Amino acid sequence: MKFFVDTADIAEIKACHDMGLVDGVTTNPSIIAKSGRKIKEVIAEICSFVEGPVSAEVTALDYDGMIREGNELRAIAKNIAVKVPLTPAGLKACRTFREKDTMVNVTLCFSANQALLAAKSGATFISPFIGRLDDIGLPGMDLISEIRTIYDNYGFDTNILSASMRTVNHIKEAALLGADYVTAPPATLKALYAHPLTDKGLEAFLADWKKSGQSI
Secondary structure (H helix, E strand, O other): OEEEEEOOOHHHHHHHHHOOOOOEEEOOHHHHHHHOOOHHHHHHHHHOOOOOOEEEEOOOOOHHHHHHHHHHHHOOOOOEEEEEEOOHHHHHHHHHHHHOOOEEEEEEEOOHHHHHHHHHOOOOEEEEEHHHHHHOOOOHHHHHHHHHHHHHHHOOOOEEEEEOOOOHHHHHHHHHOOOOEEEEOHHHHHHHHOOHHHHHHHHHHHHHHHHHOOOO
């Protein structure tokens, strides 16, 4: 499984990158707004050191507007994945960008039917929002399982990018179900290595080493 970090915070991306946790980056209008920076500026900086896909989202709702904005975004760097919403205009834009050999991340997916349409449109990534389904009492992970089955049944090469990952258990379950990628905030990715028994074991090892009087 590959990990995308879901943020526009350069320091956080670099910290995760140094630990080997970054295969790419996802952003959205909310994340960019929180950064307080211009979208082209922050995306260009991310692409300057992240080699994997970097998702940059259009804000237009109509097809022509999506194409115009998407062309602006994909001109920033070769590893840009233009992010479009799962709407009729978004699917049409997805097909257009894929014909230009541009990666496309189709976002805001909440059903297997939507995921099927995205794959038919040639999406590079489909982003099912697991946490938001859980928020309204629906089993989000069931969606990952359904999409995996459909894509495998028909040989679609669209990558399942599990999004809205709220917990480390979300990431574990997505991996068990065969999601190709997950995207999560830096804090969630960093929490993957945390375990009380690891801390306890390290404390015991260091205490015993101190008693030995040795040094390396």
